[in-house]
Amino acid sequence: MTNMTPASPTPAAKAKPRPRPQVMKLTEAAAQRIAELTRRADSEIVGLRVGIKNGGCAGQSYTVEYAHDVRPTDEVVEDKGVKILVDPKAVLFLLGTEMDYKADRMQAQFIFNNPNQTGACGCGESVQLTAAKVEG
Numbered sequence: 313m314t315n316m317t318p319a320s321p322t323p324a325a326k327a328k329p330r331p332r333p334q335v336m337k338l339t340e341a342a343a344q345r346i347a348e349l350t351r352r353a354d355s356e357i358v359g360l361r362v363g364i365k366n367g368g369c370a371g372q373s374y375t376v377e378y379a380h381d382v383r384p385t386d387e388v389v390e391d392k393g394v395k396i397l398v399d400p401k402a403v404l405f406l407l408g409t410e411m412d413y414k415a416d417r418m419q420a421q422f423i424f425n426n427p428n429q430t431g432a433c434g435c436g437e438s439v440q441l442t443a444a445k446v447e448g
Contacts, residue, residue, distance in 0.1 A: 335398050336362070336389050336409045342422060343392035345413040349378075350394065358382055359395030362411070364402040368438025370431055372405075374424050404428075407444035 338346070346360055361379040364372050379397045382388060387398040398406060409426040424439075431440035 333407065334389060334391070335387050335403055335406055336391075336396060336411055338391045338394065338396070339410060339412040340392065341413040342411045343394050345422070346394040346396070353378060355380065359397055361386070361397045361399065362402065362406065363399030364405050364441065369433030369435065370438040370440045372441050373438040374422075375399075376422055404443040405441045 350357055350359065355378075357378045357380055359379050361375075361377050363375045365375050366372055379386075379395075382397060385400040387400060387403050389396040389398060396411070405428055406424075406426065407428065409424050409428070412423040412425060414421060414423050426439075426441065428441050428444050429439050430442050432438070
């Protein structure tokens with residue numbers, strides 16, 4: 313009778329975990345604005361929390377708020393010296409997004425250049441997003 317127990321894998325045979333892609337990246341303008349907001353905040357904040365909520369003409373909209381703490385489930389993105397905390401429910405919708413900041417005479421706002429955005433409403437307040445296709 314032969315031994316049917318599988319051989320334990322050798323250390324060299326173990327697959328190394330694939331590095332996780334950074335969910336978002338920031339432009340210099342966005343990083344500078346986040347640093348300014350962090351300095352000027354009334355209370356201590358660790359960065360900005362970014363997420364997505366349901367609602368609006370197109371179905372979803374981006375959310376940006378002060379983050380006073382890092383939650384265990386947050387996806388932490390550190391880029392250009394500032395910190396973004398991504399809501400775990402939004403990660404697949406924000407994968408590959410570049411966050412920018414634009415200011416002109418009429419308005420100032422964060423802009424999301426998101427490859428997962430499939431549409432937007434005419435007023436610019438909401439978007440349609442699909443989850444990123446993750447290979448692997």
